[in-house]
Amino acid sequence: MVAAAQGMKSRLLLNLLLIAVLALLGAYLFLNQEPEVVKSDRLVALDKNKIKRITIVKNSSFEMDFTRSQTTWTITKPFRARANAEVIKLVLDLAEAPIINEIKENSKDFGFEPPTYTVTLDQEIIKFGNINEVTNEQYVQVNKRTFLTKTHHGYNLPYDPIKVVDRRILGAEEIPIIFESKTWRAERGIDGIWSMTSETKNLPAIAPSKIKIWAMGWPYTTATETTITGKSPDYKFESIKVSFENGRQITVSIKKIKKGYLLRRSDEDILYKVGNDAGLRLIDPYEVARTL
Numbered sequence: 001m002v003a004a005a006q007g008m009k010s011r012l013l014l015n016l017l018l019i020a021v022l023a024l025l026g027a028y029l030f031l032n033q034e035p036e037v038v039k040s041d042r043l044v045a046l047d048k049n050k051i052k053r054i055t056i057v058k059n060s061s062f063e064m065d066f067t068r069s070q071t072t073w074t075i076t077k078p079f080r081a082r083a084n085a086e087v088i089k090l091v092l093d094l095a096e097a098p099i100i101n102e103i104k105e106n107s108k109d110f111g112f113e114p115p116t117y118t119v120t121l122d123q124e125i126i127k128f129g130n131i132n133e134v135t136n137e138q139y140v141q142v143n144k145r146t147f148l149t150k151t152h153h154g155y156n157l158p159y160d161p162i163k164v165v166d167r168r169i170l171g172a173e174e175i176p177i178i179f180e181s182k183t184w185r186a187e188r189g190i191d192g193i194w195s196m197t198s199e200t201k202n203l204p205a206i207a208p209s210k211i212k213i214w215a216m217g218w219p220y221t222t223a224t225e226t227t228i229t230g231k232s233p234d235y236k237f238e239s240i241k242v243s244f245e246n247g248r249q250i251t252v253s254i255k256k257i258k259k260g261y262l263l264r265r266s267d268e269d270i271l272y273k274v275g276n277d278a279g280l281r282l283i284d285p286y287e288v289a290r291t292l
Contacts, residue, residue: 041099043142043149044124048095055120056091062161072173075164079228079269082166090156095121097153100137103146110139110146117157128154165226165270169252169263169282170219170242178243179215179285186211186285196285206289214288217281218242223263223272230269238283254283 054066054073065077066088073083103110111130119126129139129146137148158164170176179186184198194211238254251266261279263272274282281288 042095043097043099043126043140043147044095044121046095046121046124048092048121051092051095051121053120053122054088054091055118056157057118058157058159059114059116064158064161064164070173072171075161078161079230081268081270082168082171083164084166085172087158087164091119091158092121093156094119094126094153097140097149100148100150103139103148106146110141112139112141112146115141117154119157128157162226162228167223167226167272168219169221169223169265169272169274172219173244173246174219174242174248175245176215176218176242177245178241179218180241180243181238181283184285186215188212188215203286204289206285210289210292211285213292214281214285217288221274221278221282223274224260225273227271227273228269229264229271240283254279 052068055063056066057063063077064075066073066083067076068074071085073085073088075081075083109130112127115127115129117128119128124142127141129141131138131151131154132148135148136151138151138154140147140149140153177188183200184196186194186196188194194208194215196206196211238256239251240254241249241251243249253264253266255262255264256279257273260273260275261283263274263279263282264270265272
């Protein structure tokens, strides 16, 4: 009985020692293993929310440069303007474009000589080639590696620079606090209440609530047409100076035309066309007050 008990005790100690050795070996292997290399299933390893610069080159047709400030993207080449947020969103979706297949061989049939589009997201360059007619997938090249991806990423790229322009007169970050023309001034006070002063006599006072409605109409006004212009703003026509909450200031020159108004911001190279009613409401707060 005593011998049997001692034998069981010896086997128990041996098992505990073996478990301890295995645990130590497992810990050693875990701590000293090589880090696993995770193969990306996307064309580029970028966070689209952190991208600051975009360049788009369409073969020999055009080249466009964009920079981001907070939430607003600005076109810096070939003209100055705010970019349409929806167009930029489609371009940034490239950062999440999946790899369908990697092509090991090279061929002129892939369409990279030259590519139809070259898109640079920060430092990552993506070249777009032909469409594979059998699989209806597009050849793309990243760092000299060729892949197939879904065709909609190429189809969503802009085909005309003017189509990328934001048609809104003011951008999302541009919150107006002062409007000033040659004869009147509207200003939002520290308390958030709007007031207006005018040099023109015999004009009725405008209630603060109506001035606010007029002022908030600026960010929501959208042009019916946009055109690129290289000319400097012509301030011989009527103009309104607009100051924003972020400290920036622009001057909007206004020209009356047969079917509406042409507006030109001092910081952009775009003519914004608006209709008669929309233009009159922008330049004349008293007109808005009369209709409320």
